[in-house]
Amino acid sequence: xxxxxxxxxxxxxxxxxxxxxxxxxxxxxxxxxxxxxxxxxxxxxxxxxxxxxxxxxxxxxxxxxxxxxxxxxxxxxxxxxxxxxxxxxxxxxxxxxxxxxxxxxxxxxxxxxxxxxxxxxxxxxxxxxxxxxxxxxxxxxxxxxxxxxxxxxxxxxxxxxxxxxxxxxxxxxxxxxxxxxxxxxxxxxxxxxxxxxxxxxxxxxxxxxxxxxxxxxxxxxxxxxxxxxxxxxxxxxxxxxxxxxxxxxxxxxxxxxxxxxxxxxxxxxxxxxxxxxxxxxxxxxxxxxxxxxxxxxxxxxxxxxxxxxxxxxxxxxxxxxxxxxxxxxxxxxxxxxxxxxxxxxxxxxxxxxxxxxxxxxxxxxxxxxxxxxxxxxxxxxxxxxxxxxxxxxxxxxxxxxxxxxxxxxxxxxxxxxxxxxxxxxxxxxxxxxxxxxxxxxxxxxxxxxxxxxxxxxxxxx
Amino acid sequence: xxxxxxxxxxxxxxxxxxxxxxxxxxxxxxxxxxxxxxxxxxxxxxxxxxxxxxxxxxxxxxxxxxxxxxxxxxxxxxxxxxxxxxxxxxxxxxxxxxxxxxxxxxxxxxxxxxxxxxxxxxxxxxxxxxxxxxxxxxxxxxxxxxxxxxxxxxxxxxxxxxxxxxxxxxxxxxxxxxxxxxxxxxxxxxxxxxxxxxxxxxxxxxxxxxxxxxxxxxxxxxxxxxxxxxxxxxxxxxxxxxxxxxxxxxxxxxxxxxxxxxxxxxxxxxxxxxxxxxxxxxxxxxxxxxxxxxxxxxxxxxxxxxxxxxxxxxxxxxxxxxxxxxxxxxxxxxxxxxxxxxxxxxxxxxxxxxxxxxxxxxxxxxxxxxxxxxxxxxxxxxxxxxxxxxxxxxxxxxxxxxxxxxxxxxxxxxxxxxxxxxxxxxxxxxxxxxxxxxxxxxxxxxxxxxxxxxxxxxxxxxxxxxxxxxxxxxxxxxxxxxxxxxxxxxxxxxxxxxxxxxxxxxxxxxxxxxxxxxxxx
Numbered sequence: 004x005x006x007x008x009x010x011x012x013x014x015x016x017x018x019x020x021x022x023x024x025x026x027x028x029x030x031x032x033x034x035x036x037x038x039x040x041x042x043x044x045x046x047x048x049x050x051x052x053x054x055x056x057x058x059x060x061x062x063x064x065x066x067x068x069x070x071x072x073x074x075x076x077x078x079x080x081x082x083x084x085x086x087x088x089x090x091x092x093x094x095x096x097x098x099x100x101x102x103x104x105x106x107x108x109x110x111x112x113x114x115x116x117x118x119x120x121x122x123x124x125x126x127x128x129x130x131x132x133x134x135x136x137x138x139x140x141x142x143x144x145x146x147x148x149x150x151x152x153x154x155x156x157x158x159x160x161x162x163x164x165x166x167x168x169x170x171x172x173x174x175x176x177x178x179x180x181x182x183x184x185x186x187x188x189x190x191x192x193x194x195x196x197x198x199x200x201x202x203x204x205x206x207x208x209x210x211x212x213x214x215x216x217x218x219x220x221x222x223x224x225x226x227x228x229x230x231x232x233x234x235x236x237x238x239x240x241x242x243x244x245x246x247x248x249x250x251x252x253x254x255x256x257x258x259x260x261x262x263x264x265x266x267x268x269x270x271x272x273x274x275x276x277x278x279x280x281x282x283x284x285x286x287x288x289x290x291x292x293x294x295x296x297x298x299x300x301x302x303x304x305x306x307x308x309x310x311x312x313x314x315x316x317x318x319x320x321x322x323x324x325x326x327x328x329x330x331x332x333x334x335x336x337x338x339x340x341x342x343x344x345x346x347x348x349x350x351x352x353x354x355x356x357x358x359x360x361x362x363x364x365x366x367x368x369x370x371x372x373x374x375x376x377x378x379x380x381x382x383x384x385x386x387x388x389x390x391x392x393x394x395x396x397x398x399x400x401x402x403x404x405x406x407x408x409x410x411x412x413x414x415x416x417x418x419x420x421x422x423x424x425x426x427x428x429x430x431x432x433x434x435x436x437x438x439x440x441x442x443x444x445x446x447x448x449x450x451x452x453x454x455x456x457x458x459x460x461x462x463x464x
Numbered sequence: 465x466x467x468x469x470x471x472x473x474x475x476x477x478x479x480x481x482x483x484x485x486x487x488x489x490x491x492x493x494x495x496x497x498x499x500x501x502x503x504x505x506x507x508x509x510x511x512x513x514x515x516x517x518x519x520x521x522x523x524x525x526x527x528x529x530x531x532x533x534x535x536x537x538x539x540x541x542x543x544x545x546x547x548x549x550x551x552x553x554x555x556x557x558x559x560x561x562x563x564x565x566x567x568x569x570x571x572x573x574x575x576x577x578x579x580x581x582x583x584x585x586x587x588x589x590x591x592x593x594x595x596x597x598x599x600x601x602x603x604x605x606x607x608x609x610x611x612x613x614x615x616x617x618x619x620x621x622x623x624x625x626x627x628x629x630x631x632x633x634x635x636x637x638x639x640x641x642x643x644x645x646x647x648x649x650x651x652x653x654x655x656x657x658x659x660x661x662x663x664x665x666x667x668x669x670x671x672x673x674x675x676x677x678x679x680x681x682x683x684x685x686x687x688x689x690x691x692x693x694x695x696x697x698x699x700x701x702x703x704x705x706x707x708x709x710x711x712x713x714x715x716x717x718x719x720x721x722x723x724x725x726x727x728x729x730x731x732x733x734x735x736x737x738x739x740x741x742x743x744x745x746x747x748x749x750x751x752x753x754x755x756x757x758x759x760x761x762x763x764x765x766x767x768x769x770x771x772x773x774x775x776x777x778x779x780x781x782x783x784x785x786x787x788x789x790x791x792x793x794x795x796x797x798x799x800x801x802x803x804x805x806x807x808x809x810x811x812x813x814x815x816x817x818x819x820x821x822x823x824x825x826x827x828x829x830x831x832x833x834x835x836x837x838x839x840x841x842x843x844x845x846x847x848x849x850x851x852x853x854x855x856x857x858x859x860x861x862x863x864x865x866x867x868x869x870x871x872x873x874x875x876x877x878x879x880x881x882x883x884x885x886x887x888x889x890x891x892x893x894x895x896x897x898x899x900x901x902x903x904x905x906x907x908x909x910x911x912x913x914x915x916x917x918x919x920x921x922x923x924x925x926x927x928x929x930x931x932x933x934x935x936x937x938x939x940x941x942x943x944x945x946x947x948x949x950x951x952x953x954x955x956x957x958x959x960x961x962x963x964x965x966x967x968x969x970x971x972x973x974x975x976x977x978x979x980x981x982x983x984x985x
Contacts, residue, residue, distance in 0.1 A: 013585050013589075014564075014565065014578060014581045014582060014585065015532075015562060015563065015564055015565055015578075015581065015582035015585050015586060016537050016540070016562065016563040016564075016565045017560060017561075017562050017586065017589055018544075018559075018560060018561060019537045019540060019541040019544075019561075019563055021537065021541065022537065022538045022541040022542055023536050023537055023538025023539075023541070024538075025538070026538060026542070039508075041505075041506060044602065044634070044635075045513040045514075045515070045602055045633075045634030045635045046503065046509070046511045046512055046513045046634070046639070047512045047513030047515055047516045047539065047542070047543075047634050047640075048513070048538070048634070050510065050511065050512040050513070050516075051512070051516070051542035051543060051546070052542065053871055054542075054546060054869075054870060054871050055542060055546075057870060057871040057874050058546070058870065061874060062874055063871050063872070063874035063875045063878075065508055065851060066508075067505075067506045067507070067508045068503075068505065068506075068508075068509070069505045069506070070502070070503035070504070070505045070509065070511075070638075071635050072502055072503075072635055072636075072637065072638060073635055073636055073637065075635065076602070076605075076606065076633070076635040083505045084505070086504070086505045086506060087505035087506030088506060089506070090475075090476055090504055090505060090506035090507055091506040091508075093475040093476070094472055094473070094475060094476070094506075094507070094852055095852075106602070107535070107536055107538075107566075107571075107601075107602055107603040108602035108603065108606060108633075108634065108635060111571060111602075111603055111606040111607065112606060145568070146535075146536035146537075146538045146603065147536045147566050147567050147568050147570070147571050147603060148567070148568050150537070151538075213878075215877060215878060215880070215919055217880075217919065217920050217921060217922035217926075218922070219878060219879035219880045221878055222878060223878075380589060384589075399545070400541070400544065400545060403558075403559040407559075
């Protein structure tokens with residue numbers, strides 16, 4: 004029995020698991036209040052990412068484009084950035100934060116975005132907007148490097164780099180959530196509130212799940228403020244939940260401002276949530292209260308109803324963002340399930356050193372593959388070749404594999420546009436552990452009934 | 465001048481000439497916004513790029529083709545699973561998408577070798593598919609990969625495959641429209657005339673500018689088949705690659721979306737002498753006139769008229785049921801391009817609504833000419849709208865419903881305006897007589913949704929109506945309706961099945977028309 008860790012052996016991508024870096028930077032940018040990013044490139048790099056985000060969250064977010072056309076591609080397009088910044092600032096008086104997010108086209112033509120920001124500071128901001136707080140932040144996210152995951156990581160780091168400012172030591176901690184849903188942020192804040200710990204949440208996106216108000220006044224936006232970002236330098240410590248989405252920012256804060264960093268684990272499942280709370284306790288000295296003991300007990304009570312009878316030995320394939328996939332795989336093992344295939348959608352030098360992957364390789368007693376630089380065809384090919392699966396976990400783009408091979412699928416991660424409201428529910432914390440176990444079970448139950456596969460078991464349990 | 469200046473855009477004065485209000489007595493000589501100009505950076509326009517115009521809008525609806533984008537993964541991923549162009553071969557074009565996955569090393573050293581490996585891999589992964597389209601992206605255009613050369617090389621080495629190359633990087637033009645043009649011309653230059661079709665009818669057409677959104681093409685093909693017309697190819701919805709290589713043998717090009725596909729029709733006219741006939745599949749009268757025109761062209765008006773009579777008899781009472789209930793409802797008709805003129809007049813005539821605004825994301829002045837000509841007085845027409853202008857217009861016009869895309873639909877939702885998806889439809893198809901009734905039904909359902917009514921109630925200050933435990937759309941729509949209309953035994957709401965396309969795919973009982981002797985020989 005082995006756990007193989009390997010790269011996909013085709014060079015091309017059939018049905019990608021990820022999109023490219025600028026999308027990650029855009030998702031990070033909408034978490035900041037009074038922020039509208041400008042994506043420096045062709046218009047599709049923004050239009051489709053806005054669509055993707057709105058498909059997932061069923062909300063609209065504002066992100067601008069520098070609208071590079073043919074002339075810009077030939078002669079350089081920095082004038083488009085200059086114009087974009089001015090137009091944006093004129094028309095959106097509340098905007099204070101403007102990341103300039105590069106793309107493949109503008110990185111290839113070599114536009115000096117850092118240079119034009121210096122120029123804009125002197126010639127535009129100081130002259131035309133002297134009394135207005137405006138931050139122009141270069142974010143280099145060429146699409147031919149990394150993936151949306153690294154784009155998110157780069158953007159969080161660069162925001163923190165730009166804003167963090169030494170001031171009075173604060174009792175807060177920095178909580179860098181990684182690429183999560185509003186439901187996750189809500190659960191994380193709940194856990195911290197139970198421990199009476201205050202946090203700078205990067206990014207505070209609970210407000211993405213916004214209402215339709217009678218007067219039509221509601222808009223969806225992130226709620227992390229400039230003050231929150233500045234204060235990251237003064238925190239007691241940083242907890243970055245995800246190694247690949249926010250880990251870089253945590254490391255940078257440690258190096259630059261001596262803010263101790265704890266990176267990971269992603270608090271998916273009971274065990275990783277326990278570790279998260281232990282890390283918070285160690286960092287702040289606040290005890291874990293009885294209320295969380297009770298909550299944990301409710302989760303474990305629910306899970307106990309499911310594990311031995313229904314989830315044990317179920318064979319699972321999981322794909323998506325690496326921290327999510329690895330967290331889910333670890334949790335599945337605690338649930339007596341068998342994660343047999345993990346697909347990571349990019350090639351990241353860090354994977355080889357990831358302690359979670361090493362631990363899986365050392366301890367898993369069933370046959371398992373972890374494929375990086377993977378695409379969804381890797382999953383399909385294996386099913387075609389006879390891989391037996393009881394469950395797939397991943398985002399909506401893999402829906403056809405599930406349908407074609409009649410393997411039930413639990414939507415998790417980003418994007419989950421083909422199911423209603425999933426962004427509202429957490430996968431992290433004890434509530435997330437309960438939700439995951441119950442949804443996995445219910446997904447399998449529906450499939451049993453649909454296929455008349457021992458569905459009578461459910462008559463009595 | 466009738467230009468409309470948005471308050472939010474006074475600081476970008478060039479926008480002023482992009483919006484007009486059609487005032488009394490205005491005609492197109494004075495009332496026409498600028499169009500298809502470079503986008504103002506930072507304005508938060510809704511436009512996409514020329515890559516998506518080529519690959520996503522026109523290329524991908526072709527159903528028996530490996531669609532591969534030569535570039536980093538993002539372009540491929542982002543344009544995947546965001547449209548509803550279905551096909552009768554199991555939706556291969558929706559289920560699979562391919563990216564060459566260009567990385568930094570390829571940017572530096574070139575990605576042609578990578579491309580070739582990709583092509584071979586993709587064919588190997590799908591041994592039943594022998595056709596491929598390759599789309600250039602910004603990155604590979606800028607590094608100057610010679611995609612045509614690689615495609616040619618592979619075709620020599622693998623004689624059973626055929627590959628089409630479209631060089632339309634994202635930056636090639638102000639919007640997706642640039643890509644429409646590029647792929648039209650590339651197809652007629654490189655592929656038309658390379659296959660000879662079997663001709664089975666005296667009346668042979670290409671159906672052009674039709675993308676089979678929710679089955680539109682299949683609905684229209686049913687009419688053509690009932691008229692005994694052979695449809696050589698559809699450009700491109702539910703279309704086959706090799707059929708489209710044989711476009712040169714048609715007698716007539718029947719053109720639906722003139723915005724995205726008039727170029728190929730015009731070239732086919734110049735190069736092969738095939739006339740172009742613009743039609744409308746939307747709306748009873750425009751569709752009837754279209755079928756009549758096609759009938760007239762071939763001298764088979766009677767066949768067209770038979771369909772028109774049958775379909776109208778069947779579906780008009782349902783359409784009118786909705787028309788009575790939609791009278792005077794204000795509509796913002798905010799699609800991408802051609803629907804602004806396809807729909808502007810006919811939804812007023814046949815559904816009784818009032819179009820208070822039209823806009824186009826990527827249309828040209830020609831689209832606005834047609835759209836504004838078909839609008840009623842007072843309509844606000846906007847070219848390349850941006851986020852703030854859209855909101856300002858919604859606030860000013862207070863429409864009852866908006867027809868637009870998914871994301872702008874979310875913006876409208878927040879200000880209490882229900883939306884219908886103008887690109888992908890809610891529950892289409894919308895073409896054909898039955899389809900048009902489905903559109904009316906969807907509009908009705910949006911406007912008279914009980915939830916929509918609840919949304920505007922502020923429970924902290926408004927009196928809370930406690931008399932009802934529920935409302936139905938009809939309780940709302942029929943409250944003020946004339947008794948004669950309400951009690952009419954002619955009018956009836958739509959009662960068709962959710963899926964009207966599968967039965968069409970199974971249909972075989974088409975009439976056989978004897979061929980003319982001379983032509984058949």
